[in-house]
Structure formats: structure tokens, C-alpha cells
Amino acid sequence: MLRAHPELFVLPRRQHCLELLGEGEGEQAQQYFNDMIFAPTRDARRTRYLDDLLGQLQGMIAGNKAQLNLLEERHSTCRSIQDYLRVYFPAFDRGDEVRASKERSKGRLHWTTAAFGELIGGDRFRCLVCHKPLTLRNEPNNRMVSHLHDECPNITPGIRSRLPRRNRPPRLNP
Ligand SMILES: [Zn+2]
Secondary structure (H helix, E strand, O other), X not given: OOOOOHHHHHHHHHHHHHHHHHOOOHHHHHXXXXXXXXXXXXOOOOOHHXXXXXXXXXXXXXXXXXXXXXXXXXXXXXXXXXXXHHHHOHHHOOOHHHHHHHHHHOOOOOHHHHOOEEEEEOOEEEEOOOOOEEEOOOOHHHHHHHHHHHHOOOOOHHHHOOOOOOOOOOOOOO
């Protein structure tokens, strides 16, 4: 799993580390980070997103705990895992939340782009690959594809191969 899906390997471990921090177990968190997160992922395929996630976690362990909001972190870890499953394992796509999100995005996102993004309201979308909100005013489908090709910090060759080429309209719902 580490080789094929490093993000899925890191997310639950990162959350465990934060829980330790939240309990005031700074030393244990550091040990867990070294042994269970840093060492095994040293040679894994890393994206910029994953580098940032690990760097930020390291900073929090090193004493910058003011940033730690456990409730928010739990929510965001769950959402990131859910996003990841949607993107990489679309056949698991059965949750009510996912169904509701697809319903919301209908009519705004075509079939190919809906696999990687969702509408969160108005002209606000969320990239399911890097989990970040995006404002896409015009032609959200083309803009989403451009984001993934050119800006997304968590893009992988596997996802790139599923994207329409630049300047080609994404596929409509078949
Ligand atoms: Zn992205």
C-alpha cells in the first residue's frame, strides 16, 4: 500500500500522531512519527502535497501546537480519506455524502471532471485530489482540468493518465 498509495498510508498515521499530541504525549508522537511515518515513507513516491503534509506535522510535533485543532483535523482526515477513495477506488463510491456531492455537482461538472472535483456552492469547487477549495468562475470543467494538469500539488502519473488532454473539452456524461 505504501508504494501504490502513500497518501492513504500517511493520513491515518498522521491523525494518530495528532491524537498523541492532543493528549500531551509529545515524545510518543515524535517517536511514532520517526518510526511509523518518516522512516517508511522516506523512499516512497512523494507529491508536493505529501511533502507539505509531513513538513507541517513535523512542525506541530516540534512545538507549534497552537495550530492544532483536533476536531477540525479529525474531520479533515476523514474527508481526505473519503476523497482519496472516490478518486482512486471509484467502485467503493457508495456513501450518502458522496451521493449528495455528486447530485450537487450535476450539471456543472462533466463526467470526467466530476471524478476529481465537486461543487461546494456558487462558483466554489473542491479538488478531490489535493482536497483544496478552488474558485472556478468560467468553464469550470476546463479550469478543473487545467488545475489538475498544471497546479495541483497532489497530481500523480496515474491521475494524469485519466485526464483529458489540455484544451480538449472533457467528456460529457456518457
Ligand atoms: Zn488539486
